[in-house]
Amino acid sequence: MIAKEAIRVLAAHRGDAIAVCALGVAANEWWDATKAEDCFQMHGAMGFAASFALGLALSLPNVNIWIINSDGSLCMNPGCLLTEAAQAPRNLKHFVIDNQVYQTVGAVPMVNAGRTDYAGLARAAGIASTHTIDNVPEMEKQLPRLIAGPGPTFVVLRVEPDPSHINTPPVTYEGPEMKYRFGRALEKRFGISVFNSSGY
Amino acid sequence: MDVSEQIHAELKKCGVRLAASLPDDWVAPLIRRLDADNDIRHVPVGRESEAVMVASGAFFGGVRSVAVIGNTGLLTCTGELATLNLRHQIPVFCIVSMRGSIDDHQIYQEVQGRRTIPVLQAYDFPYRVIDRPEEIGCIPDAYQWCRLQKRPFILFLTRALLKGRRWS
Numbered sequence: 104m105i106a107k108e109a110i111r112v113l114a115a116h117r118g119d120a121i122a123v124c125a126l127g128v129a130a131n132e133w134w135d136a137t138k139a140e141d142c143f144q145m146h147g148a149m150g151f152a153a154s155f156a157l158g159l160a161l162s163l164p165n166v167n168i169w170i171i172n173s174d175g176s177l178c179m180n181p182g183c184l185l186t187e188a189a190q191a192p193r194n195l196k197h198f199v200i201d202n203q204v205y206q207t208v209g210a211v212p213m214v215n216a217g218r219t220d221y222a223g224l225a226r227a228a229g230i231a232s233t234h235t236i237d238n239v240p241e242m243e244k245q246l247p248r249l250i251a252g253p254g255p256t257f258v259v260l261r262v263e264p265d266p267s268h269i270n271t272p273p274v275t276y277e278g279p280e281m282k283y284r285f286g287r288a289l290e291k292r293f294g295i296s297v298f299n300s301s302g303y
Numbered sequence: 304m305d306v307s308e309q310i311h312a313e314l315k316k317c318g319v320r321l322a323a324s325l326p327d328d329w330v331a332p333l334i335r336r337l338d339a340d341n342d343i344r345h346v347p348v349g350r351e352s353e354a355v356m357v358a359s360g361a362f363f364g365g366v367r368s369v370a371v372i373g374n375t376g377l378l379t380c381t382g383e384l385a386t387l388n389l390r391h392q393i394p395v396f397c398i399v400s401m402r403g404s405i406d407d408h409q410i411y412q413e414v415q416g417r418r419t420i421p422v423l424q425a426y427d428f429p430y431r432v433i434d435r436p437e438e439i440g441c442i443p444d445a446y447q448w449c450r451l452q453k454r455p456f457i458l459f460l461t462r463a464l465l466k467g468r469r470w471s
Contacts, residue, residue, distance in 0.1 A: 123360070143363065147386025154348070154356035155387070161321060161344055161357070162364020182349035186357075190346060278390040286363055295365035303451055 104239050105265040106200050107132050112242045113171070113198060113260070116250055120167040120196070121289070123159060125152035125176040127207055129200040133171050134274040141288040144274045144281060150179030153197060157187055160195040160254075166293065167194055167250075174201040174213055174221065181224060184257070188229030193253040197225075204264045225257040237261040306436055306464055307333040310398070311340070313442035317396075318367040319343060323354035327373025329400035329465045334371055351376030352383040355455070358395045359387060367446075370395060374402035374415040377457065378422065384455045385426055392453040396446055401432060401459040406469045423457060430457035434464055 110132035122142040124130035130144045143159075145152045156170035177183075177199055187197065203217055204210040222233040234249060236242050236258065249256055276284060286297035304312070310333055314322075322337040323346040324330075338345045348354045351372045358368040372380075377399050388395050402409070403416020423430050429452050431445055442458065449456030463469075 145387060147390045148352070148356060148383040149386075151352055151356040151383055151387065154353040155360040157346070158321070158323070158357035158360025158362075158368070159364050160360075161346065162361040162366035180350070180353070183353060186346065186348050186353055279392045282391045282393060289363055289365075293365075297363055297365050299450070303453060 104237065104242075104260075104262050106202055106262045107135075107265070107271070108239055109200060109242065109260045109262050110171075111136050112239055112246070116246045117169065118167070118250070120169045120250075121159070121163075122169045122171055123152050123156040124171040125149070125173050127173045127175065128202075128271065129171050129173050131271040131273045135271050140284055141292060143285045144276075146278050146281070150176050151183070152176060153180065153183040153187065156197075157183070157190060157192065157195065160192040161190060163289075163293065163295075164192070164194055167196070168192075169196045169198060172197060172199045174199060174203065175205050177221060178214055181228075184225050184228035184230060187255050187257075188225075192255055195254040195256075196250065197230075197255060197257045199257070199259045201259050201261045202264045206264060206266075210264050210266060221259045222257065230255050230257045232256040233258075235259040235261060305332075306439070307336045309436060309439045310442065310460075311336045313439055314369060315342075316443050317446040319369050319446075320366050321346065321358065321361045321368040322371060323348055323357040323368065324371040325349070325351050325354055325373070325376055327376070327400045327402065329402070329462065330371050330373065330398065330460065332465075333398070337371065350379070352380035355380050355384060355395050355397065356387065359393050362393055362395070368396070370397045371399075372397065373400045374412070374419055374459075378415060378419060381422060381426060384428065388455050389426065394449045394453050395455050396449045396458070397455060398458050398460065400465065401461045404462055406462050426455075428455045428457055430459060432459045432461060434461045436464065
């Protein structure tokens with residue numbers, strides 16, 4: 104399967120989950136598939152969307168939080184798996200789009216491409232529920248159970264490199280606009296206060 | 304009340320309910336206090352950038368947070384603070400041991416002492432240095448300033464504050 108297919112299937116199963124997307128093609132595909140206001144797309148801090156999602160999950164323990172990560176971002180901060188395992192948030196699902204390349208810079212091969220077992224890394228870090236899926240029928244079959252079960256759950260979606268990804272445009276919101284749209288969406292859905300009465 | 308107790312009490316006044324940390328020996332007593340507080344979710348991390356990003360995620364959950372780290376760690380995460388927190392205007396309140404001061408005689412802290420403030424000024428990150436116990440009461444104002452500035456705020460704690468003065 105290619106990333107676009109994997110993301111489409113994932114998006115169809117998201118239900119009420121709030122998503123945090125690492126920057127890159129997976130984020131662009133998620134935006135293309137969902138146009139969701141209640142999704143935070145990182146414009147920077149490559150590698151740390153998972154840490155951001157963990158902070159969100161710990162702060163909203165009754166809300167399903169998904170991190171849509173990428174292999175490049177995971178390679179930049181594999182330590183996030185240890186922190187995730189230690190905190191063990193039941194409401195967190197961690198998906199990694201693994202295309203074995205840095206797609207946005209011209210499909211340059213990932214470090215140790217094709218030989219690293221990311222699910223194995225997560226398992227060794229202490230996350231008990233780890234999975235690798237490489238085709239759409241298997242995603243359709245396994246996702247309902249994985250999503251319904253308690254987290255933390257770590258799922259590698261292994262896809263083929265696909266040059267057409269660069270034709271999927273990124274989210275159209277600027278950095279601060281992303282912050283306010285996301286924050287306001289969470290305030291509206293969950294009755295929380297992200298911003299004060301003066302708007303900051 | 305010792306210094307760590309005072310800082311802890313001021314953070315409670317700010318409504319802090321999540322603390323992410325990676326220890327430097329000067330702030331380790333504060334981290335232990337925060338860890339023992341059942342009303343504060345403590346998130347020990349393996350790299351300082353994780354701490355500031357966990358705290359940034361908590362902001363959107365409506366939870367007030369703090370990252371407690373050392374000066375060396377602060378330097379390691381300036382890229383993330385710039386490309387996430389400056390980029391999206393997300394406040395994150397950082398308590399940082401001010402290593403490399405003239406009373407810190409560790410050679411491996413020397414560069415941090417000379418270059419951290421110029422780095423923060425280059426990024427336009429607001430900061431304040433607390434050197435005396437009577438200044439700890441500024442923490443609620445500093446926290447509010449961080450929110451208002453919508454960017455990383457660094458609250459430095461000096462050796463004199465945390466470990467005692469070498470001179471009078």
